[in-house]
Amino acid sequence: MLGTHLTALHDGDPAGLADALDVAAGFDDALTRGLARVGETDAAALAALAGAVAATPLADRVAEAVGKVTAGSVAEEHLAVLAGARTALFGAAHDALLARLDAALGRERRPWTPATATGPTEVTADPAGARAWLHELAVTGWRGVDHELLAAADAPIESALATLGTRRLAVLLDGLAAELRACVPVATMPQVPSRRWADLWSRGMLLAQAGPVTPGAVEPVSGRLLPLAVDVHEHDTAVQVQLHAVLEPTDGSPARLVRTAVSAAKVDTISGPALWQLLHAHPVLLTALAERRAVTVDDLPLHGADLLWHDDAVRPGEPADPFATARVLLPAAVASAAPPLDRHPAVLAEPVLLEGYTVHDTDGGLELELDGQRIAVAVDRLPSCGPVTPELVAGSSACLGLARWDAGRWLVQPVAVRSTVKRKVVEVHNGDWACGVTDPKVAKAEARSGDVVAVLRERAGRLLRR
Amino acid sequence: MTDVDGAAQRRSAVRVVPPARPRKLAKVPFVELADGRLQGVVSSGSDIERVYVSSVTSGTHAYHCSTNNNRPCGGLRGTPCKHLHALADEAVLQYGVDRVVRYLRVEADDEVQTGAQLMSRLDARHEPTSAAVVFSRFLRHLAYLELPGGTTPTPELHWFPATGAGR
Ligand SMILES: [Zn+2]
Numbered sequence: 001m002l003g004t005h006l007t008a009l010h011d012g013d014p015a016g017l018a019d020a021l022d023v024a025a026g027f028d029d030a031l032t033r034g035l036a037r038v039g040e041t042d043a044a045a046l047a048a049l050a051g052a053v054a055a056t057p058l059a060d061r062v063a064e065a066v067g068k069v070t071a072g073s074v075a076e077e078h079l080a081v082l083a084g085a086r087t088a089l090f091g092a093a094h095d096a097l098l099a100r101l102d103a104a105l106g107r108e109r110r111p112w113t114p115a116t117a118t119g120p121t122e123v124t125a126d127p128a129g130a131r132a133w134l135h136e137l138a139v140t141g142w143r144g145v146d147h148e149l150l151a152a153a154d155a156p157i158e159s160a161l162a163t164l165g166t167r168r169l170a171v172l173l174d175g176l177a178a179e180l181r182a183c184v185p186v187a188t189m190p191q192v193p194s195r196r197w198a199d200l201w202s203r204g205m206l207l208a209q210a211g212p213v214t215p216g217a218v219e220p221v222s223g224r225l226l227p228l229a230v231d232v233h234e235h236d237t238a239v240q241v242q243l244h245a246v247l248e249p250t251d252g253s254p255a256r257l258v259r260t261a262v263s264a265a266k267v268d269t270i271s272g273p274a275l276w277q278l279l280h281a282h283p284v285l286l287t288a289l290a291e292r293r294a295v296t297v298d299d300l301p302l303h304g305a306d307l308l309w310h311d312d313a314v315r316p317g318e319p320a321d322p323f324a325t326a327r328v329l330l331p332a333a334v335a336s337a338a339p340p341l342d343r344h345p346a347v348l349a350e351p352v353l354l355e356g357y358t359v360h361d362t363d364g365g366l367e368l369e370l371d372g373q374r375i376a377v378a379v380d381r382l383p384s385c386g387p388v389t390p391e392l393v394a395g396s397s398a399c400l401g402l403a404r405w406d407a408g409r410w411l412v413q414p415v416a417v418r419s420t421v422k423r424k425v426v427e428v429h430n431g432d433w434a435c436g437v438t439d440p441k442v443a444k445a446e447a448r449s450g451d452v453v454a455v456l457r458e459r460a461g462r463l464l465r466r
Numbered sequence: 467m468t469d470v471d472g473a474a475q476r477r478s479a480v481r482v483v484p485p486a487r488p489r490k491l492a493k494v495p496f497v498e499l500a501d502g503r504l505q506g507v508v509s510s511g512s513d514i515e516r517v518y519v520s521s522v523t524s525g526t527h528a529y530h531c532s533t534n535n536n537r538p539c540g541g542l543r544g545t546p547c548k549h550l551h552a553l554a555d556e557a558v559l560q561y562g563v564d565r566v567v568r569y570l571r572v573e574a575d576d577e578v579q580t581g582a583q584l585m586s587r588l589d590a591r592h593e594p595t596s597a598a599v600v601f602s603r604f605l606r607h608l609a610y611l612e613l614p615g616g617t618t619p620t621p622e623l624h625w626f627p628a629t630g631a632g633r
Contacts, residue, residue: 025476147502158606161613172622181500182483182565191475196625199478203622233623234485237610240623263620265613268486269495269560271630281615309617342621346478349624380481383628390632407477413627448490453611455491460608462515 001105001352001403003371008104009410010373014096020089021408023052027086028198034141035074043070046082053085076135083205086198087341094343097405101350102335107257112304112337113217125163129156130173130208134201142197145186153177161265169207175235176200178268199346206341216339221302223249224317225258225295226325227288228351229400229415230431232275232383236268239275243289243431244351244402246329247297247307257333257351260285260307270452272384273437277453284314289431294320305336322416322429326353326400349402354412359394366394368412378404378413386430387439388414395419400429481629486560494556496604499569504557505600507534508549518549519597519604525571528593534601542592546585554581 026045033042050066053059062085065078102109133156140149153173160170176197183189229244240263247256262285264278279286288295294317301308330351338347354375357368366377379390381404393399396417404411416429437443474480497506505521518539520531531539531549541547557566558581567574572587 021476147500151501154606167616167618168620168622171620175622175626179482193474193477193480193482195476196478196480196482200622200625207622232628233620233626234628235623235626236486238620238623238626239628240620242619259619260617261619262615262617263623264615265610267607267610269489269491271485272488275628279615282617306619338621344478347621347624378627380629381479381627382631384485384630384632385628386631388631404479406479407473446488449488450490450492452488452491456495456608456611459495459509460611463517464605464608464612 001354001370003373005104006370006373006375009101009375014100017093017096020052020093023048024086024089024198025195027082028194031138031198031201032142032192032194034139034144035069035079036139036141038070038072046070049082049085049089053088056088058085058088074135074139076131079135079138080131080205080209083202086202087206087344090199090345091340091343094338094345094348097345098348098350101348101403101410105350105352106331107335107350109335109337110304112339115215115217125159125166126210127156127160127163127166127169127208128210130160130166130169130204132156133173134205134208137201142180142192142194143187145180145184147184150177150181150184166207169204171235171238172200172204172207174237176204178236199344203344213341216303218301218303220299221247221249221256221307222251222298222300223247223296225260225297225307225314226320226322226329227292227294227431228322228325228330229402230289230386230429231349231402231413231415232385232430234271234275234383237265239264239266239278241279241431242349243285244349245307246325246333247302248329255329255333256302256305257330257335258302258305258307260309262309267456270456273433273442273446274451274453275385276434276436279434282309282311284311284316285309286434287316289429290433290435291316292319292321292429293317304339322400323353323398323418323427326351345405348405349413352401352403352412353398354401355398357397357399359396361394366390368399376409376411378406378411381413383430385433387428387432387442388417388430392417392419392421392428395421479625479627481627484562484565485630487562489556489559494552496607497553497557497560498603498607499557499561499566500603501599503600504553504566504570505603506553506556507601507604508552517601517604519600520547520549520553521595521600522550522554522570522588522590523593523595524569526593527570527572527588527590528595529588529590530593530595532594532597534597536597538594544592546588546590551581551585554585557581558584 030042046066050063061081065081160166226246231242233240242261244259247258296315298313357370360367367374396419398418400416401412401414418427502524503521508518510516522529
């Protein structure tokens with residue numbers, strides 16, 4: 001990324017973005033108060049939401065739902081339609097922001113394509129309990145959430161966890177419920193994270209619909225996978241490691257920008273470097289990350305940008321420096337659009353390389369400056385399971401990161417940095433500890449808490465099957 | 467206890483709840499602030515098969531301790547037993563003292579730093595409750611470790627960035 005790229009990125013907001021976010025904020029405030037009794041302000045906000053999608057195929061359904069909800073009849077199906085309208089707004093915001101980023105970077109992107117031959121429609125359980133709980137949340141409003149309402153989430157979450165087709169829904173609801181539980185009584189919170197909770201509520205409502213979703217096209221790919229960036233996601237009961245990489249297909253077609261994700265269920269007391277132990281079913285991936293190697297992949301399914309990992313279909317390859325991959329291959333690699341229902345500014349995570357910047361430590365956090373243009377650093381996205389720290393970023397001269405957008409601004413989330421420590425140049429990457437902590441000081445601190453995974457497995461073995 | 471300020475109202479990826487802090491699990495494998503209680507499970511020091519279920523209720527500060535089979539704990543003699551003290555200690559380690567104090571609605575000043583100091587500030591009395599609910603929540607907690615992992619991406623987890631580097 002150069003200063004000129006940042007200039008292009010920051011060249012005013014995309015047209016309509018601020019208006020769309022204002023409409024969403026009105027809806028989010030209504031959800032904070034609850035839809036049991038819709039007052040004048042919230043009625044106007046709902047009307048604005050209907051107005052925002054009036055020129056789309058959603059128009060009639062949303063107008064009807066807004067009418068009913070405003071009149072005090074809050075049915076599940078109406079809430080699903082409102083969630084759909086809000087999702088459409090953020091989907092449009094995602095597209096506008098990503099188009100801006102692609103134009104700034106000169107990044108080519110393949111459009112999303114639906115599968116041509118539809119296989120047999122998968123029959124999954126109908127998550128009716130989850131829908132009912134989300135309905136209750138919307139009627140009550142975030143301000144009214146109490147222990148009783150949260151206890152009612154246990155059964156639908158347990159049932160969604162037990163069904164393979166509803167795992168995404170379960171992971172989302174579990175994260176949301178834990179957060180609400182920690183905030184009870186929400187009524188006494190000075191500020192409610194209204195956009196975040198409305199994001200999660202809307203996403204949950206759509207994932208809890210019983211109907212089938214049009215699947216995207218799948219292509220089998222073989223070739224050399226060159227890692228770029230490791231992104232780690234975590235809440236109390238889930239961890240996901242998502243690797244962004246360049247795929248050089250064997251068939252000689254242009255290099256692709258892809259990503260692959262592995263995840264595991266966990267509990268809150270397992271965190272930090274111990275998280276990697278939970279992903280032991282993917283030794284080739286962990287080794288490639290820890291040793292910074294390329295991986296040869298053989299006939300793996302690629303869904304848009306998402307490569308579905310299978311440890312049996314991959315072999316570790318030669319050492320590969322992610323900084324070199326970013327410098328040499330990333331600029332020409334072809335990206336892929338996300339599935340329509342997944343689109344939201346919060347899922348934007350585009351690999352970028354920044355070099356030759358100066359770092360500023362401001363009141364609002366770290367900023368990187370290139371040719372007079374600045375971008376904020378998402379310091380709160382540095383995971384405790386990796387060696388990249390705010391101090392290393394502050395002392396860095398090169399940074400591999402993910403471009404992100406949140407609360408009206410672009411940020412860079414560092415995933416690897418080149419820094420000078422005690423007059424020696426070091427490179428640290430998020431995935432360096434995938435096969436164990438390599439920093440003796442951190443390893444010693446870890447040893448103090450003992451092997452938490454082993455302790456809990458022992459307890460599970462002794463108590464669960466009695 | 468949360469990072470939510472004015473700007474955070476418009477953030478999607480704000481970390482609302484700080485992650486649990488690392489602690490040893492051998493003595494107290496499970497602690498939670500839920501259902502209006504500080505509750506958890508304490509492993510017996512003498513019998514590897516036995517666990518104690520201990521809890522303190524928010525607001526009233528009623529406490530109880532029993533085995534998971536509802537046999538009252540012998541250590542309860544008008545004062546909280548060693549299991550309740552261990553529970554408080556580990557809760558303070560895991561959540562930080564502020565969050566525990568706020569959840570239990572304890573009248574506390576800055577001098578309360580440890581689980582023992584917290585217990586001394588409780589206006590506590592013993593009130594039996596069933597161990598079943600907490601114990602089944604513990605079993606549910608352990609059951610997460612037996613769920614299969616996955617390779618299908620979960621885009622929703624972008625709302626939950628891992629954090630806490632160099633903690
Ligand atoms: Zn006891």
